[in-house]
Amino acid sequence: MAGSLVLLSIVLITIYFREPVGGGLHGAQSAGATVLRPFEVGANRVAQPFRDAYGWFAGVLHAKSENGRLHREVDLYSAQAIQNANAAQQNARLKRLLHYVSSPQFPKDYDPVATDVISRPPTELAQQIGIAAGSSSGIRVNDPVVNQDGLVGRVTQVASHGAEVTLLTDPNNLVSALDLTTRATGLVGSGPSRGTLILDRVSKSQVVRPNDLIVTQGWRSGKLSSLYPQGIPIGVVSSASQNDVDLYWQVQLHPQVDFGSSLQSVIVLVPKTRRH
Amino acid sequence: MRQLVEPAKVGVLVFVAAILQVSIFSTFQILGGAPDVVLLTLMAIALLRGSIYGASAGFAAGLLVDTANLGTLGVTSLLLTIAGYWIGRYGETTGRDRAHAPYVSVAVATILVQFGALFLHYMLGDPVSARVVLLDALPAKVGLNLLLTLPVYALTRWVLGLGTAPEGATEVQLLG
Numbered sequence: 001m002a003g004s005l006v007l008l009s010i011v012l013i014t015i016y017f018r019e020p021v022g023g024g025l026h027g028a029q030s031a032g033a034t035v036l037r038p039f040e041v042g043a044n045r046v047a048q049p050f051r052d053a054y055g056w057f058a059g060v061l062h063a064k065s066e067n068g069r070l071h072r073e074v075d076l077y078s079a080q081a082i083q084n085a086n087a088a089q090q091n092a093r094l095k096r097l098l099h100y101v102s103s104p105q106f107p108k109d110y111d112p113v114a115t116d117v118i119s120r121p122p123t124e125l126a127q128q129i130g131i132a133a134g135s136s137s138g139i140r141v142n143d144p145v146v147n148q149d150g151l152v153g154r155v156t157q158v159a160s161h162g163a164e165v166t167l168l169t170d171p172n173n174l175v176s177a178l179d180l181t182t183r184a185t186g187l188v189g190s191g192p193s194r195g196t197l198i199l200d201r202v203s204k205s206q207v208v209r210p211n212d213l214i215v216t217q218g219w220r221s222g223k224l225s226s227l228y229p230q231g232i233p234i235g236v237v238s239s240a241s242q243n244d245v246d247l248y249w250q251v252q253l254h255p256q257v258d259f260g261s262s263l264q265s266v267i268v269l270v271p272k273t274r275r276h
Numbered sequence: 277m278r279q280l281v282e283p284a285k286v287g288v289l290v291f292v293a294a295i296l297q298v299s300i301f302s303t304f305q306i307l308g309g310a311p312d313v314v315l316l317t318l319m320a321i322a323l324l325r326g327s328i329y330g331a332s333a334g335f336a337a338g339l340l341v342d343t344a345n346l347g348t349l350g351v352t353s354l355l356l357t358i359a360g361y362w363i364g365r366y367g368e369t370t371g372r373d374r375a376h377a378p379y380v381s382v383a384v385a386t387i388l389v390q391f392g393a394l395f396l397h398y399m400l401g402d403p404v405s406a407r408v409v410l411l412d413a414l415p416a417k418v419g420l421n422l423l424l425t426l427p428v429y430a431l432t433r434w435v436l437g438l439g440t441a442p443e444g445a446t447e448v449q450l451l452g
Contacts, residue, residue: 002331002361009335009357012350017400025349032343036295040344043299119344120302125397125404130345157346164346171403261303
């Protein structure tokens, strides 16, 4: 009996691994995930008050120190906002004069699909989450996923009423990125420990400084363009160093997004060009 | 009648544990690890009802978890089938009537499942970090699972029928 089940598991792995994404087993899994979805949503709703209570107590503990820090940030950002508004006006005017053709812009070239996170990675090996919206909402594989803080990841599997999102912390996810302050470019990938990110392939001729904000680069080359639109925050440089041996900077990032339990809802960016 | 009620109860337990694991418990990251209520429920079922129930429940639980997470079908099933069978055999033999059997089963199964998962994902070509799985997460996971062992075991025992003795070998065959 146990031997048969082990054999059946191996057969399932083999078929699943070898068949294309639209294959029978994938289809059955997609249907199964749709059936399980209401139960997951229900469990999440039941757990939500407890999560909120925990978040409230944790928030109260940190409120005082956070209040002072936020006041200082508000002063700083108020001054920056005025400068940015002037720069944005000037930028728009110059683009019109130059007839500038830019890559898809975030968020105006995308329709947001806001959805709940309904499942989490079952083990530390996986860096995927399940979301409650799928192809019926216009979502397709490789659509970028964000939340209010920044880039979360991209869609890697789609069912009719659910999808799998591979987080930015997955080693398979690489994002072309830009240092907003120095314009240095590189690739953001997963770091050496869980929840950390690194900015790789930044040549030594470029400059990266601690506390610089790293955002998606959103490149375009002919008909090809990056999966991610330009300007989505990814993380803040926590350390930047170089040595004689390496060709590139060694840059570690502190992610903008908390990939832990506070990630309860996300926004999938569906390109408008696909919808219309 | 009991022949129908018993598998139904096990099925409900496995289903609820799998749903709770993927939607709630996997979010509780404490000291780098999250508890695994599917494995805990499987441990209790296997110890209380034997290796066949353990293997079957493990297979079903793995299938549910992989389906809900859109993961590679069969990976979790394979690990949990072996874990359920091993815990069941342990309960039927050396672990029978030992108070420490649930704790020993959980500690050993958690470690072996983590190693097994690491090996399987590596063989399937998934990017895996042994450091994250074995150093960052495993100690906390073992600790959290041990903390939850007693309540999950007691709850499962209550659902399956309080005071029911574990089904062990019903006869002894003398050899030689």
